[in-house]
Amino acid sequence: MIVYIVRRLVVSFFILLGATALVFWLVAISGDPLEDLYADQSPNKEDKIAERTRRMHLDQPIPQRYLTWLAGVAKCVVPGQGCDLGTNQTGQDVKVLLGNAAGATLRLVLVAVVVAIVIGVTVGIVSALRQYSGFDYTITFAAFLFFSLPVFWVAVLLKQYLAIEFNDWLADPRIGPVPMIALGLLSGLTWSAVIGGERRRRLTVFGVACAVTVLLLLYLLAVDWFTYPALGPGLVTVFALGTAVGVTELVSGLHRRGVLHASLAAAGVGIIAQFVLAGVLEDPSWPVVLLLAASTVPIGIGLGMVFGQLDKPQAARAAVLTGLLTGTLVFTDRALSAVHGYSQRVNGRIVATIGSDTPNFTGDFWQRFIDTVTHLALPTLAIMLISFATYARFTRATMLEVMSQDYVRTARAKGLTERTVVMRHAFRNALIPVTTLMAIDFGGVIGGAVITENVFGWEGMGTLFINGLERSDPNPVMGFFVLTATSIVIFNMLADIAYAYLDPRIRMS
Amino acid sequence: MTDTSPGQAPSLAPGALGPVGDQPEREFTVTARTSGQMVRRRFLRHRGAMGGLAVLVAVILLAFTSIGFGPVDGWWGKDYTRTAPVVDGGQMTLDLLPFVDGDGLAVGEHPFGQDNVGKDYFALTMRGTQRSLIIAFVVGLVSMLVGLLVGTLSGYFRGITEGVLMRITDVFLTIPLLVIAAVVSRRWSGAGIVVLGLVLGLVVWVQLARLVRGEFLSLREKEFVEAARALGASGPRIILRHLLPNTIGTVIVNVTLIISAAILLETALSFLGLGVQPPDTSLGVLVSVYQTASMTRPWLFWWPGLFIIAIALSINFIGDGLRDAFDPKQTRVRA
Amino acid sequence: MMTGERFGNDRDQRSGTSGADPTELLRIENLAVDFPTDDGTVHAVRGVSFALDEGEVLGIVGESGSGKSVSMLAVMGLLPMSARVSGRAVFRGRDVLALPERERRSLRGRKIGMVFQDPMTALNPVYSVGDQLAEAVRSHEAVSRRVAMDRAAEMLDLVGIPKPAERLSAYPHEFSGGMRQRVMIAMAVINQPDVIIADEPTTALDVTVQAQILEKLIEVKDAVNAAIILITHDLGVVAGVAGQVLVMYAGREVELGSTAQVFTTPRMPYTAGLLGSIPTLDTTENRLRPIPGAPPSLINLPPGCPFSPRCPLVQERCIVDEPDLQETDRRDHLAACHHWDRLAACDDPTTFFRTGAGIR
Numbered sequence A: 001m002i003v004y005i006v007r008r009l010v011v012s013f014f015i016l017l018g019a020t021a022l023v024f025w026l027v028a029i030s031g032d033p034l035e036d037l038y039a040d041q042s043p044n045k046e047d048k049i050a051e052r053t054r055r056m057h058l059d060q061p062i063p064q065r066y067l068t069w070l071a072g073v074a075k076c077v078v079p080g081q082g083c084d085l086g087t088n089q090t091g092q093d094v095k096v097l098l099g100n101a102a103g104a105t106l107r108l109v110l111v112a113v114v115v116a117i118v119i120g121v122t123v124g125i126v127s128a129l130r131q132y133s134g135f136d137y138t139i140t141f142a143a144f145l146f147f148s149l150p151v152f153w154v155a156v157l158l159k160q161y162l163a164i165e166f167n168d169w170l171a172d173p174r175i176g177p178v179p180m181i182a183l184g185l186l187s188g189l190t191w192s193a194v195i196g197g198e199r200r201r202r203l204t205v206f207g208v209a210c211a212v213t214v215l216l217l218l219y220l221l222a223v224d225w226f227t228y229p230a231l232g233p234g235l236v237t238v239f240a241l242g243t244a245v246g247v248t249e250l251v252s253g254l255h256r257r258g259v260l261h262a263s264l265a266a267a268g269v270g271i272i273a274q275f276v277l278a279g280v281l282e283d284p285s286w287p288v289v290l291l292l293a294a295s296t297v298p299i300g301i302g303l304g305m306v307f308g309q310l311d312k313p314q315a316a317r318a319a320v321l322t323g324l325l326t327g328t329l330v331f332t333d334r335a336l337s338a339v340h341g342y343s344q345r346v347n348g349r350i351v352a353t354i355g356s357d358t359p360n361f362t363g364d365f366w367q368r369f370i371d372t373v374t375h376l377a378l379p380t381l382a383i384m385l386i387s388f389a390t391y392a393r394f395t396r397a398t399m400l401e402v403m404s405q406d407y408v409r410t411a412r413a414k415g416l417t418e419r420t421v422v423m424r425h426a427f428r429n430a431l432i433p434v435t436t437l438m439a440i441d442f443g444g445v446i447g448g449a450v451i452t453e454n455v456f457g458w459e460g461m462g463t464l465f466i467n468g469l470e471r472s473d474p475n476p477v478m479g480f481f482v483l484t485a486t487s488i489v490i491f492n493m494l495a496d497i498a499y500a501y502l503d504p505r506i507r508m509s
Numbered sequence B: 001m002t003d004t005s006p007g008q009a010p011s012l013a014p015g016a017l018g019p020v021g022d023q024p025e026r027e028f029t030v031t032a033r034t035s036g037q038m039v040r041r042r043f044l045r046h047r048g049a050m051g052g053l054a055v056l057v058a059v060i061l062l063a064f065t066s067i068g069f070g071p072v073d074g075w076w077g078k079d080y081t082r083t084a085p086v087v088d089g090g091q092m093t094l095d096l097l098p099f100v101d102g103d104g105l106a107v108g109e110h111p112f113g114q115d116n117v118g119k120d121y122f123a124l125t126m127r128g129t130q131r132s133l134i135i136a137f138v139v140g141l142v143s144m145l146v147g148l149l150v151g152t153l154s155g156y157f158r159g160i161t162e163g164v165l166m167r168i169t170d171v172f173l174t175i176p177l178l179v180i181a182a183v184v185s186r187r188w189s190g191a192g193i194v195v196l197g198l199v200l201g202l203v204v205w206v207q208l209a210r211l212v213r214g215e216f217l218s219l220r221e222k223e224f225v226e227a228a229r230a231l232g233a234s235g236p237r238i239i240l241r242h243l244l245p246n247t248i249g250t251v252i253v254n255v256t257l258i259i260s261a262a263i264l265l266e267t268a269l270s271f272l273g274l275g276v277q278p279p280d281t282s283l284g285v286l287v288s289v290y291q292t293a294s295m296t297r298p299w300l301f302w303w304p305g306l307f308i309i310a311i312a313l314s315i316n317f318i319g320d321g322l323r324d325a326f327d328p329k330q331t332r333v334r335a
Numbered sequence C: 001m002m003t004g005e006r007f008g009n010d011r012d013q014r015s016g017t018s019g020a021d022p023t024e025l026l027r028i029e030n031l032a033v034d035f036p037t038d039d040g041t042v043h044a045v046r047g048v049s050f051a052l053d054e055g056e057v058l059g060i061v062g063e064s065g066s067g068k069s070v071s072m073l074a075v076m077g078l079l080p081m082s083a084r085v086s087g088r089a090v091f092r093g094r095d096v097l098a099l100p101e102r103e104r105r106s107l108r109g110r111k112i113g114m115v116f117q118d119p120m121t122a123l124n125p126v127y128s129v130g131d132q133l134a135e136a137v138r139s140h141e142a143v144s145r146r147v148a149m150d151r152a153a154e155m156l157d158l159v160g161i162p163k164p165a166e167r168l169s170a171y172p173h174e175f176s177g178g179m180r181q182r183v184m185i186a187m188a189v190i191n192q193p194d195v196i197i198a199d200e201p202t203t204a205l206d207v208t209v210q211a212q213i214l215e216k217l218i219e220v221k222d223a224v225n226a227a228i229i230l231i232t233h234d235l236g237v238v239a240g241v242a243g244q245v246l247v248m249y250a251g252r253e254v255e256l257g258s259t260a261q262v263f264t265t266p267r268m269p270y271t272a273g274l275l276g277s278i279p280t281l282d283t284t285e286n287r288l289r290p291i292p293g294a295p296p297s298l299i300n301l302p303p304g305c306p307f308s309p310r311c312p313l314v315q316e317r318c319i320v321d322e323p324d325l326q327e328t329d330r331r332d333h334l335a336a337c338h339h340w341d342r343l344a345a346c347d348d349p350t351t352f353f354r355t356g357a358g359i360r
């Protein structure tokens, strides 16, 4: 297995090497990098031309320029030597440019990928389990629609309609009776389709979801929630306990008391922690947040061991998951509380349409977090749609395929609960092909990011890349190419490892 | 212990068993319906695919008959290049909602409105649709030919041929499309859309080549290929008679998907200024040019977008129908 | 080929007796299964009834597609959601088809175990054999993993897997087909069920291991004191181990009776045809006598007896009027044929299927 991964890495390296030469050559021949200077009217035109010619080594043949570039890049892998990715046309260091741009782009890409995977896979499973239901048809149609949407068109659409209209609405949050009822009905339809069952159960779910949604919206409006959003300790407690129950149901089923108690205990610890750690949470930093998240793992395992009875491993898993989710709730609560302050700083235009952050924005941790999130929201949504559709369709197809396998029938014949059959036997096997998709999809998301950055005016790698292409300036393009291609190779490797971890037949060969 | 086996029942002609159509599809009744007929029947029953086909045909007819193509004139009198005085702020005159304002269905002078210099936007959109469609189908055709060729060669001959071809495929897979598009659009900007389609096709064949190769690798181990080889069939004959026909489903389905992706690809490239170059136009160019108009004159933004979606969506549904039709595993059970 | 002698013929004495026998375990009444599909409704099973006593072995035979698997899956509750099931399946006095899903689940694997045809695909490739066995225990009993694993090792030992404790952590792909089928048998009996449904448990295996697996199945059944419903194409096996035989054709039960009666005096031409298709040593020149033709489509069933297009005894009435399952010359020997008496009048009913017989 390790041999296999190493061999693939070596092959990837040579493919990359070949590809860099080709890309460099293509960019170099794509046009005349001096073009804009020919039209220059200033007296020192000749000097400018000479300087750029020298800087870009235009007097040398293309292969030689490539080797110069390659020699600079080679220093990246030799320890002790700084990377040298060359300079762009105007003499800026590509390494510095790339460093600034990569942060924004990778954030965008990773968030989009993760969100698309989580939502897409979940929706795919549900729509496979409810094959040929209204929900399934809706998702199928939505997926086809998303496949057919031009990213840039959606991006413009989101920017012009969603962001601006939403911000306008936030200035005076009100929901008329018709939209209110529409939202209620929509929620009712969705939940009844997702939960399924016989007609009576579906009707009950529909009614309850309708009513709850409408009441919730009325309550939120009454307390002016949209202006001062927050969960508050009360809701955090309720949601955390609900999470504990939900996680238990997913992991083992509620009848496993040990697991339930461990999850509830984890939720309890989280709820208490938000008060104990109030000082820390006032203005934390990312390392602190990550440390807190990491600490839920040993605590969860401990709780699992204490309460787990006959199901210690499952209890530990459920407790860790509940702990992390409770932490997320607390985090969300804090972040939401910062929205009002943030909103005042940006004149109420919360959802941003331009850039990856507000220029020169200073504020505490939470406000900066909100700033990042509101800038990420639209571009993420735009890139995500296609990915989401891919995951939803692929997961659905894989789940259907797996659910018809003999071993799923065997699992049922053993008398396992439907939950165990779906999660433990079917989903676990469906994950194997889905990991391969992750590696393939990643490259596509990067491509989508280039276009999305363009629409949303992000100073990201895509912009660097496009600008370089337009000026026939190889170095920035190569910087982008090497970085993205390497990350694709790494993603592929991770997928291989995940694959081997998930499938014992491969692990052992 | 087989109760019945196909070779053991020679005394009984299939007709003696009653109407042939009533027979379940088993080995001994394969003659009842050839697989081609089965595929066609399943495809024709696929509601999504039929809807998609109808929309696609409608769009193609509309685009090519309205403003004409090449020397042939269309029935829509206005030219997409001709400017005219802007009437009523360039508002669209199309009225498809007779009940809202009560003045009935109307097409009017400029159904999709006019752009800033008064060009008829319907004619422009039709022109853009033509261009986008042509590019997409050229891409589909080219990638099918190259993909089939490379996939066939590497899947059948294995060894060095396969190794080299597959590494080349990998390199192609790594190169960002935008780079190639930039070269085409900047160096041969005058070359026109067919060249753009050709070049894009020469890039996107990779997926197809891999799929064809995969099919070949599994097919060549099958008994019937072994048998053909044992009987002394030549390489080309085995490929043409035994292997290619069995990959046809995969190829058709994937070329369909490539075409729908190519529509989006062309529009995205044009949007970035790396595809179709003005003064020629395409749906992507139109969206790009009028994106800032989306608030003030939304129809300039919506129409090309809607046409992109209609084309891509209908082709995707057709692809889905084809996949269902070719995949014998899928017996759709009504819930 | 399997012959009965190997297992002893004592089981033949427990021939099927219907009615409210005190030892009656499972009674199926008028079981029917339909599948709505795009091409029309598939009537996969149309009326199957039988009774199974404790410890008894019932053989189900019939051509491929005759509904054997579907009817047993219906009893287990393992059919796809689209299936429409009717009839009754009374297990120890309770109709399992009418039970809520929760209680049906608790019967599956605990009271009724099942062994499937293809051991290569019936085990989950990503979990170890021990995990999959222990899971079967823990889904019905609140025991620790360790206890369940011990039970799993015990069962592996019972089905004849060497070094069972070590093999617990092995994955299915590390086992051969025969070994996997042993694991499946262990899984089916790990909760000491009352009934084991074995759906062609040896069809996918090497001829050499078929006998071993069957022998093991019977041995294990005796060890846990269960009854078996054995679906098979192998009439030799049925003759050897089953007390009762049920013959299915085109979704219908066409003959039911004790093995001895059905095999020596079949009362339905299809059964006679099946018997005639067994190769025997003495008829070398005419080894296989298959029944010519194919079973009818289950979607558009023609009226009359479904076997009529292939039946050498067919007459006017057969084509218009579908025969019911009815008593023949013995009360406990049922057959669905208008002309069973013609078979009864003949010494060797299989002769009807000799070359050139019958078809008009």
Ligand SMILES: Nc1ncnc2c1ncn2[C@@H]1O[C@H](COP(=O)(O)OP(=O)(O)OP(=O)(O)O)[C@@H](O)[C@H]1O
Pocket: B333, C035, C037, C042, C044, C062, C063, C064, C065, C066, C067, C068, C069, C070, C071, C080, C298
């Ligand atoms: N899910 C389904 N949808 C539609 N038809 C089905 C479905 N499952 C089974 N059938 C049909 O039901 C009929 C009976 O199938 P079944 O599997 O019970 O046959 P069998 O007697 O077990 O045959 P074999 O000896 O090959 O196992 C077949 O014609 C089959 O096509």
Ligand code: SF4
Pocket: C268, C269, C270, C305, C306, C307, C308, C309, C311, C312, C313, C314, C315, C318, C323, C336, C337, C338, C339, C340
């Ligand atoms: S009813 Fe008629 S056709 Fe059917 S098996 Fe009996 S004799 Fe043959």
Ligand SMILES: [Mg+2]
Pocket: C068, C069, C070, C199
């Ligand atoms: Mg079967």
